[in-house]
Amino acid sequence: MTDRRPQPRAAVFRRAALSLALIAGVGAVHAAEPAPAADPARCHAGAYRLDDGRVVDIGAVATPGTLRWRLMDGRTGKLTQRDGAWTSTRGWTDRPDGVAVSFGDCAQGRIRYDGHAGRKLRFDIRETRFQGNGVELRGRLVLPEGRDKVPLVVLVHGSENYSGVDLYHLQNLFPANGVGVFVYDKRGTGGSTGKYNQNFYQLSDDAAAALREAKRLAGARAGRTGFQGGSQGGWVAPLAASKEPQAEFVVVGFGLADGVLAEDRDQVAMDLRAAGFGDADTLAKAREVSDVTGLIASSDGQRGWDELAALRAKYGEQPWWKALKGEYTGLVINKTRAEVLAELAKQDVDVSWDYDPMPVLRGLRAPQLWIVGGSDLEAPSDETQKRLVGLAGEGRPITTAVFPAADHGMLEFDVDAKGERQHTRVADGYFRMQLDWIKRGALDHAPYGSAQVLAQPK
Known part of the structure; x- marks a missing residue:
């Protein structure tokens, strides 16, 4: 939702260590402070x-x-x-x-x-402060001018630590196209109180409170109301909807229908395939490694070291070992225990490592639209696509679409001479798809660029 160039994974590790933060916006993990x-x-x-x-x-x-x-x-x-x-x-x-x-x-x-x-364009704008879960949050309601009812969407944050009120662009783009927006600063950022964290349970409480505040401020103008979240917001927004009965829909962009540890696990597999080590036996062995590095990450470095030493002795000389990358696995296995612990000691963001999104997605009555990138390096979407299609097959109200050539943030890209992706635009159809679904609960103006609809409720 803001403007930062995706960062190399090594830089991500140095800055965010093992927090597995997925930014809602245009790439990998960001740690930008807002402009004055x-x-x-x-x-x-x-x-x-x-x-x-x-x-x-x-x-x-x-x-x-x-x-x-x-x-x-x-x-x-x-x-x-x-x-x-x-x-x-x-x-x-x-x-x-x-x-x-x-x-x-x-x-x-x-x-x-x-x-x-x-x-x-002129909009009807109201600034507010409201209570979240033990914090006071700064918010803003932006409605198209007039008196008519309009659909209303609450923007749920990714992992960013800056002001959504100051920097989220959808607060202009959506109202210009007939959809009201409520944007707020997540706890510990911008004008909100509290400590920044990545605790999905607390953040979803805050998001639910934001929806109630949005409805209160909009009054009679509030039509169909729900949540929109990108990346880490894909964990928080459905959880918030499960807590707030007034939520009538959820839109998720480039999120995961799997737990937090899945991001690194799936990146490891993707990187190995790209390096020519995609056979089932190698991927199974690599899964052993990523399971252990995940244990190290999720325990703040208190567990997993003996298991990692055993795996290094078992597999460390095999050619695929040096190709292990992922969000953090490759960095953990190539740093000393003291170095990793020093990095972990700098982090105190209370990541919800234990969160399993599937029970929430399976039980949520509010219709959901999931849009994923088929070429997403930060949140590989293959397993998420399978899970969402399976849920739709069970009769859950979930629509899933994929933009095959889109990276994280639904960004298209060129590849430069060094093999690095250069992000050039947002995928054509991504904004239109969200607007149509928020307004009418249907994708009735297809095609949406290169998007492929994988599953819809029967």
């Missing part, structure tokens, strides 16, 4: 209606003097100001895209985007 409120570029943030009828969203990002534009079809670019002029680069790359963007005076709310004039 005095950043003059922020006055341009908002949704603009162009003279050809299109909407372009201008979003604030964490770097001062920088903005991001987005179109409904997923095209996007980073705007950087130099000497009073704005330069646009394609997606999250540094390559110029030739898109010309300029703004008028902030009070005028005018834009010129790629040869088209536009004016900033």
